[in-house]
Amino acid sequence: MNEPVWSIWELLQTLRGRAEASGLEVIDLGQGTPTDPTPTVIQTALAAAGESPGYPPAHGTPQLCRAYCDWAQRRWGATIVENDVIATVGSKELIATLPWMLGLGARDLVVIPELAYPTYAAGAAFAGCEVLAADSLLALGPANPALVWINTPANPTGKVLPTAHLRKVVDWTRERDALLVSDECYIELTHPGETAPSVLSPEVCGGVMDNILVVHSLSKRSSMAGYRAGFVAGDSAVIARLLKRRRDTGLIVPGPIQAAAVAALNDDAHVTSAQHTYERRRTLLTHGLAAAGFRVDESGAGLFVWATIGESDQATAQQFADLGVLVAPGGFYGPSGRKHVRLSLTVPDEALEEVIRRLQP
Numbered sequence: 001m002n003e004p005v006w007s008i009w010e011l012l013q014t015l016r017g018r019a020e021a022s023g024l025e026v027i028d029l030g031q032g033t034p035t036d037p038t039p040t041v042i043q044t045a046l047a048a049a050g051e052s053p054g055y056p057p058a059h060g061t062p063q064l065c066r067a068y069c070d071w072a073q074r075r076w077g078a079t080i081v082e083n084d085v086i087a088t089v090g091s092k093e094l095i096a097t098l099p100w101m102l103g104l105g106a107r108d109l110v111v112i113p114e115l116a117y118p119t120y121a122a123g124a125a126f127a128g129c130e131v132l133a134a135d136s137l138l139a140l141g142p143a144n145p146a147l148v149w150i151n152t153p154a155n156p157t158g159k160v161l162p163t164a165h166l167r168k169v170v171d172w173t174r175e176r177d178a179l180l181v182s183d184e185c186y187i188e189l190t191h192p193g194e195t196a197p198s199v200l201s202p203e204v205c206g207g208v209m210d211n212i213l214v215v216h217s218l219s220k221r222s223s224m225a226g227y228r229a230g231f232v233a234g235d236s237a238v239i240a241r242l243l244k245r246r247r248d249t250g251l252i253v254p255g256p257i258q259a260a261a262v263a264a265l266n267d268d269a270h271v272t273s274a275q276h277t278y279e280r281r282r283t284l285l286t287h288g289l290a291a292a293g294f295r296v297d298e299s300g301a302g303l304f305v306w307a308t309i310g311e312s313d314q315a316t317a318q319q320f321a322d323l324g325v326l327v328a329p330g331g332f333y334g335p336s337g338r339k340h341v342r343l344s345l346t347v348p349d350e351a352l353e354e355v356i357r358r359l360q361p
Contacts, residue, residue: 011314011329015321024324024358027351029343031328032155032303034223036277036346039270042222042260049259056255058247060087060231064258067265068216068231074268075188078200084209084239086246087253087261091185091217091230095119098181098213099127099147101245102238106130108146111137115157115334117183120149133334137172144176151183153196153302156333156342160190160301163197166204174211179238185217185230186302192275196301200233209234220303221271222264229253229261278303281345281352288356289343297340306330308340316341323358 012030019026059065065082072078088094096119099110110124114135124131124147134140137148150169152161161169166182173180182199190196199205199214213234219225232242246252253261264270285305286296294307309316313329320327320341328344330337345352 011332012326015317015326018318018321019324019326022322022324025354026324026326027347027355028326029320029328029347029355030326032220032344032346034220034225034346035348036223036274038223038227039264039267041267041270042224042227042264045263046227046256046260049256052255054255056252056258058086058252059083059243060085060253061255061258061262063262064265067262068233071265072198072200072233075195076198076201078198078202079207080200080209080233081236084236085231085233086239086243087258088215088230088232089251089253090219090225090228091183091215092119093251094215094230094232095183096123096126097251098242099124099129101242102147102179104129104146109143111140111145111148113149113151113154113334115154115330115337116149117151117155118332120183137169145178147179147181148173149181149183150199153186153189153300154298155186155302156304156328156330156337156340157298157306158186158300158302158304159298160196163201163203166197166199166201170199170205170212177211179211179213179235181213181215183215185215186220187216188221188271188275189278189303190275190301192272192279209236211235213238218261218264221274223274224260224264227257227260229257229264278345281349284349285343285345285352285356288352288359291356292359303345305343305345306340307343310339313338313341323355325355325358 065085068085069080072080104127106128108129110129111132112120114133121131187196217230289307294309296307299305313331317327317329328342330340
């Protein structure tokens with residue numbers, strides 16, 4: 001099990017105090033908050049939709065659902081019915097409330113990755129479910145989970161799950177009538193020109209959405225974290241249940257945000273630009289860490305670099321803080337991360353160059 005969800009914020013505040021005491025300008029690599037400008041095409045669409053006196057559809061506007069389906073078709077050749085997509089208020093609220101929305105409880109098992117975004121466990125705990133961290137489904141033995149989370153590219157490591165592995169997980173969960181939920185919020189932050197596999201890919205799911213949900217977000221790929229625009233799509237019956245619950249609880253994406261999301265999904269050029277930006281930063285930071293004696297593991301995609309110098313995560317994080325740099329201790333994401341730290345790529349290149357200078361002896 002991960003540490004309590006609140007502990008990381010207290011720990012980061014302690015590290016921030018230590019970083020501020022260094023007398024150096026604090027550089028925050030501890031959180032994955034985008035700092036690059038929101039593309040103009042998105043801002044323009046938001047402004048044009050400012051006249052919005054009525055309630056927006058909880059499902060998502062027809063234009064938005066169509067834009068999502070077209071995007072999935074372009075990216076993976078996936079065929080999705082518009083009714084099988086729901087706009088969400090970012091992805092975190094969906095992840096946190098999903099077990100509860102599905103009516104899961106104390107008798108249900110939720111499986112999460114061994115190194116995991118903590119909201120998976122928090123959402124399961126909120127619903128009263130049992131939580132098990134396991135990367136190998138074979139390790140579950142006779143256990144029959146109600147819900148299995150996977151994350152690709154992964155937070156915190158940046159690991160991309162290959163098509164063959166995804167296919168095995170889909171087959172395994174279908175055999176047990178479990179729901180597979182794939183968090184793919186970083187899926188377009190790959191090497192420029194590459195496309196990471198999705199469970200929506202016909203090669204993975206066989207062109208059938210049974211027992212599958214996928215979660216996507218515009219926060220990182222489009223610098224829209226402040227807009228709170230995400231999506232869940234997949235199994236028709238599950239989507240219908242979620243939609244009813246979401247309508248009942250008023251979880252609706254504002255109309256102007258939905259219009260901006262249409263513009264974001266329809267424009268691939270700014271995503272290609274973001275891929276080049278993050279690839280450049282990933283290369284810069286990876287090489288700088290290696291020169292300072294760190295080993296970088298995974299980190300081929302996504303928004304973070306996962307690094308170790310062989311010491312405890314908290315000791316390493318404190319060493320960074322003494323240099324005025326905030327990083328996230330890896331143990332927060334699972335016990336196997338206790339000798340790693342997670343560094344974000346969201347700051348400008350100049351800030352990363354300064355971090356590398358501070359790491360030099």
